[in-house]
Amino acid sequence: MSNKDKHSEKEEQINQEELENQETQAAEEPQSETEATDTDKVQEMGEKLAELNDKYLRLYSEYENYRKRTNLEKADLLINGSREMMKAILPVIDDFERALAATQDEGVSLIYNKMIKILEQKGLKSMEVKGEKFDENLHEAITRIPAADEAQKGLVVDVVEKGYYLNDKVLRYAKVVVAF
DSSP, X not given: OOHXXXXXXXXXXXXXHHHHHHHHHHHHHHHHXXXXXXXXXXXXXXXXXXXXXXXXXXXXXXXXXXXXXXXXXXXXXHHHTTHHHHHHHHHXXXXXXXXXXXXXXXXXXXXXXXXXXXXXXTTEEEOOOTTSBOOTTTEEEEEEEOOSSGGGTTBEEEEEEOOEEETTEEEEOEEEEEEO
């Protein structure tokens, strides 16, 4: 090999080394910027993930509360859905009771008893209030009369109109006469 060839080979080698050094430097500089950018991106993504997870948990709990509330409303509707119908039937029951008191007809008595049994199966229950202490949460005082003795004061002495419960909630307040 001639000196020229050796010299050009050395130049080539030096040029190649410089090129590699430049590439290495170029690769290292952006890497440090890239590493910093990647760290920022990872941190940013972590914050976004935490925020989205929080939103998800809030939305999920909100949905669960909605579902529970809706189920309770449905259950209440099923239990007390017949409330207005029962209220409309109460005057008919009152008329039946007056007819029974006036006639003592067995046919009317059978029909009345059947109807009462069906209504009781649906949750209707009459209030037994005569002789009980007056309670404004259950009774409506129509009038007051003087008590025959001290023990009778504040007690219900007569029932003008029966009160009823529907599934243990007051459907109609009992209209009563109270001793004072």
